[in-house]
Amino acid sequence: MASTAGMASGGGRRRRRARRGGAINEINMTPFIDVTLVLLIIFMVAAPMMSAGVPLDLPQTKAAPLNSDAKPVTLSIKATGQVFLDEAELQDQAIVGKLAEVSKKGFEERVFIRADKKVDYGRVAQVMSIVSTAGYTRVALVTEPDQR
Template sequence: MGVQLSGSGGGRGGRKRGYRPLAEINVTPLVDVMLVLLIVFMVAAPLMSVGVPVDLPRTQAPPMPQNKDPLFVTVAPDGKVFVQETEVGVDNLVALLEAVTNANPEARIIVRGDKSIQYGRMLEVMGTMSAAGYTKVGLAANLPEPRPVR
């Protein structure tokens, strides 16, 4: 029977055979951190868009009805004025608006004007509505076409 006694590690050069350096990247901690950040941002994002925190009082009154759809006043290329699809003269515009909006000066009105009409015609229509007390008057426009990425 023979026993072989060797120095500190057996084998050549004195190194242990079982330990070699690994050339792998452990991505588990990275994934864990990313999931935690995702959860934090999902919870925090809605809180950031609230604005100024205010404690509103409570009331028993029912909510006020709101006309969600705006009223459209259109100035056609030939200068004719329409409220929705009804043609109206500028002198009768206020009377028709009061009838349609129940004389509510807070009604939302969107003015659609053809780009070929004269500037003065558009001012005449908008000035008539403004003089009647309508304060929420806006202008409609098309969004520009997106430019191709080069």
């Protein structure tokens, strides 16, 4: 009995020693997490700067913002009178064709017109006329909220 008690207490076990300088078969997650957090911070800082569109100086009004679920089709008019769909410049003759390509709901698509406040009112009316005579009934002007 005494001999079996010694074995039960661990006297006969072999112990493995870790090799020094051998390959470690565990993944070190620290560099992965560091890189992921750095990328997250970069994208959080860069996301507000990536707002697409043509830079314009929009007029300010006291009108309330519209509730819109889907991204509307937006035409932008620079101070020089050039018309852009997203960031692509359009000639007046091509406006209707491009609107037909990008509109998902057909003539029921909401079309926003953003115009620099230095643009001649006649030019804005001309672009609105082109869009409305093409059959689009939901045309709206975009302004910035009044800061006063």
